[in-house]
Amino acid sequence: MKLYYAPGACSLAVHIALRELGLPFQAVKVDLATHRLDDGRPYHDISPRGYVPVLELDDGARHSEVASLLQYLADRGPAQALIGPVGSARRLAVTEALAFVATELHKVFSPWLWHKETAESTRTAVREKLATRFAELDRLFAKQAFIAGDYSVADAYAFAILNWVNFLAIPITAQPHLQAYLARVAARPAVQAALRAEGLGKK
Numbered sequence: 001m002k003l004y005y006a007p008g009a010c011s012l013a014v015h016i017a018l019r020e021l022g023l024p025f026q027a028v029k030v031d032l033a034t035h036r037l038d039d040g041r042p043y044h045d046i047s048p049r050g051y052v053p054v055l056e057l058d059d060g061a062r063h064s065e066v067a068s069l070l071q072y073l074a075d076r077g078p079a080q081a082l083i084g085p086v087g088s089a090r091r092l093a094v095t096e097a098l099a100f101v102a103t104e105l106h107k108v109f110s111p112w113l114w115h116k117e118t119a120e121s122t123r124t125a126v127r128e129k130l131a132t133r134f135a136e137l138d139r140l141f142a143k144q145a146f147i148a149g150d151y152s153v154a155d156a157y158a159f160a161i162l163n164w165v166n167f168l169a170i171p172i173t174a175q176p177h178l179q180a181y182l183a184r185v186a187a188r189p190a191v192q193a194a195l196r197a198e199g200l201g202k203k
């Protein structure tokens with residue numbers, strides 16, 4: 001498999017899952033500022049929307065959407081441990097968390113906070129909405145270690161998105177349980193390896 005990624009972007013979730021599951025893959029870096037690969041090829045030839053992640057399967061088929069890619073990969077893991085069998089309560093909890101991260105966190109942060117042209121009033125509204133989500137997560141992580149019970153692919157996704165608080169200097173000191181959660185996920189060897197491979201590891 002081939003993963004098209006940009007350092008620290010939402011593609012980090014898929015990168016983490018590939019490493020958690022020990023699946024063989026090649027990582028191909030995309031410059032999202034220019035939408036080009038390192039060799040100069042236009043990324044829109046790979047991804048018509050210009051988005052990462054794209055996962056290219058061994059038969060050459062290309063697929064996108066973080067939440068779907070994570071489900072696909074987790075189903076290939078031993079005993080579907082990172083997602084749970086179809087029809088199980090575990091699966092419902094993990095897919096519920098994937099949808100929550102996609103629609104209530106990922107697409108609240110982006111595109112608004114990443115684009116310089118976003119009006120300050122919009123940024124303020126986005127930060128307020130995120131603050132309510134962070135407070136909800138803080139209450140959740142006071143009670144449980146991971147977003148859907150045991151560690152799952154939804155944690156890889158939640159971590160990749162919530163980690164943006166560091167890039168965007170959004171304080172979460174008022175949410176100690178959320179802070180501890182990020183540290184807990186960051187400490188996993190697969191997460192450390194993915195961060196290092198993307199040039200984001202601790203020096």
Ligand SMILES: N[C@@H](CCC(=O)N[C@@H](CS)C(=O)NCC(=O)O)C(=O)O
Binds near residue numbers: 009
């Ligand atoms: N719906 C897509 C969204 C992916 C997405 O927003 N990717 C961002 C990085 S986190 C991107 O590639 N942005 C580049 C751009 O806007 O041109 C998914 O969930 O995978």
